[in-house]
Amino acid sequence: MELRFLGGATEVGSLGLTVHDQGRTLLFDYGLTPTDPPTYPRPAPTHIDVAFLSHSHLDHSGMVPILSRLPKARLVATPVTIAVADLLTKDSLKIARLEGYLAPYTGSDIHAMHARFTAVGRRETFRHRGIEVELTPAGHIPGATMYLYRGEKDVLFTGDVQTIPTRLVGGAKPARCDVLVMESTYAGREHPDRHETERKFRDKISETVERGGKAIVPAFAVGRAQEVLMTLAHSGFEIYLDGMARAVNTIYRAAPEYLADAPKFRHALDGVHVVEHPGDRRKALREADVVVTTGGMLDGGPVLFYVGELYRDANSSILLTGFQVDGSNGRQLLDEGTLTIDETTVRPSCEIAKFDFSAHAGHSDLVRLAQDSGAKTVVLMHGDHREALRDALEPSCDVVLPTNGKSFTL
Numbered sequence: 001m002e003l004r005f006l007g008g009a010t011e012v013g014s015l016g017l018t019v020h021d022q023g024r025t026l027l028f029d030y031g032l033t034p035t036d037p038p039t040y041p042r043p044a045p046t047h048i049d050v051a052f053l054s055h056s057h058l059d060h061s062g063m064v065p066i067l068s069r070l071p072k073a074r075l076v077a078t079p080v081t082i083a084v085a086d087l088l089t090k091d092s093l094k095i096a097r098l099e100g101y102l103a104p105y106t107g108s109d110i111h112a113m114h115a116r117f118t119a120v121g122r123r124e125t126f127r128h129r130g131i132e133v134e135l136t137p138a139g140h141i142p143g144a145t146m147y148l149y150r151g152e153k154d155v156l157f158t159g160d161v162q163t164i165p166t167r168l169v170g171g172a173k174p175a176r177c178d179v180l181v182m183e184s185t186y187a188g189r190e191h192p193d194r195h196e197t198e199r200k201f202r203d204k205i206s207e208t209v210e211r212g213g214k215a216i217v218p219a220f221a222v223g224r225a226q227e228v229l230m231t232l233a234h235s236g237f238e239i240y241l242d243g244m245a246r247a248v249n250t251i252y253r254a255a256p257e258y259l260a261d262a263p264k265f266r267h268a269l270d271g272v273h274v275v276e277h278p279g280d281r282r283k284a285l286r287e288a289d290v291v292v293t294t295g296g297m298l299d300g301g302p303v304l305f306y307v308g309e310l311y312r313d314a315n316s317s318i319l320l321t322g323f324q325v326d327g328s329n330g331r332q333l334l335d336e337g338t339l340t341i342d343e344t345t346v347r348p349s350c351e352i353a354k355f356d357f358s359a360h361a362g363h364s365d366l367v368r369l370a371q372d373s374g375a376k377t378v379v380l381m382h383g384d385h386r387e388a389l390r391d392a393l394e395p396s397c398d399v400v401l402p403t404n405g406k407s408f409t410l
């Protein structure tokens with residue numbers, strides 16, 4: 001069995017893994033890195049039997065439309081992932097147009113991608129010409145799945161994984177396998193206690209509101225915005241939601257089996273005012289205690305309108321809820337205390353705080369997942385500090401730290 005990473009082995013982004021086994025070629029995820037301009041993985045092989053998409057985040061899904069140009073490639077994902085990937089890939093085309101760079105595929109490729117997809121439900125098995133792959137929930141975000149490939153060896157590909165249950169999705173359970181291909185975003189790092197984080201987050205909003213300010217909560221549209229809204233259910237705040245999370249909510253509402261608690265999810269959304277048109281943003285600004293909005297790293301989207309209006313107000317706050325990649329506006333805000341809005345760099349007077357609502361397993365959770373899988377070989381990917389995990393896992397199993405573009409056999 002021969003494996004090769006097209007990208008995403010040594011970094012968080014542009015993930016793609018090919019597996020050649022018994023005359024078949026499989027691809028697991030095919031993403032891009034959504035920087036400005038984006039960076040891309042290596043080209044996919046010209047023949048792929050089946051490509052499996054773990055979840056819709058662009059670093060896993062962003063290049064899947066281009067696979068529709070391969071003559072016979074079939075695509076597999078959960079129905080929720082297919083629906084959200086449609087939104088995100090179309091949005092990445094829109095951003096390419098706005099920013100003036102060439103996108104790697106067209107709207108027709110996205111259209112053609114849908115004809116290739118087979119929707120496979122959670123905990124179901126995909127079978128095609130002797131290929132057998134089982135789906136098992138990955139936690140992380142609704143619709144995210146791990147894939148267990150039954151080949152010469154049983155290989156479990158985690159995609160992004162979270163073993164701790166959150167308000168939005170249940171935690172991933174380990175599956176037995178010979179080879180575990182595991183993400184390692186949080187290798188060497190632990191998360192703070194989630195309940196404590198939630199409490200501090202709500203307290204910070206209370207403080208903001210009590211001194212007459214408003215809290216702007218930049219949040220990723222897929223997963224994070226919903227987790228934040230569920231955290232704020234019953235809080236009594238006037239909550240406004242703006243940006244692409246609105247469309248994602250509609251998809252999640254229609255797929256209750258992918259949520260930890262669908263009635264609680266619906267209830268949390270019922271208490272939220274949705275900004276339907278850009279013209280309603282001033283009203284939201286007047287009446288809101290909290291505005292939850294995209295983009296999560298302050299690089300674009302409606303968040304820049306709200307931040308642009310409030311950054312001079314010392315009573316207001318910007319509460320970051322996600323990872324801020326190097327080079328992003330959010331990272332600049334954390335490191336230098338400045339923001340770039342419409343090409344002007346400003347120093348906000350409002351309060352800045354960051355909360356860890358990560359949807360990735362922390363170091364100890366990853367170690368436990370690997371141990372409980374019984375894998376003899378663990379392949380670490382999707383991380384820039386994988387050595388910390390290797391040191392924790394060896395010598396009870398063999399650990400492989402692959403590099404991009406270089407094939408290795410198992």
Ligand SMILES: [Zn+2]
Pocket residue numbers: 055057140160
């Ligand atoms: Zn993800």
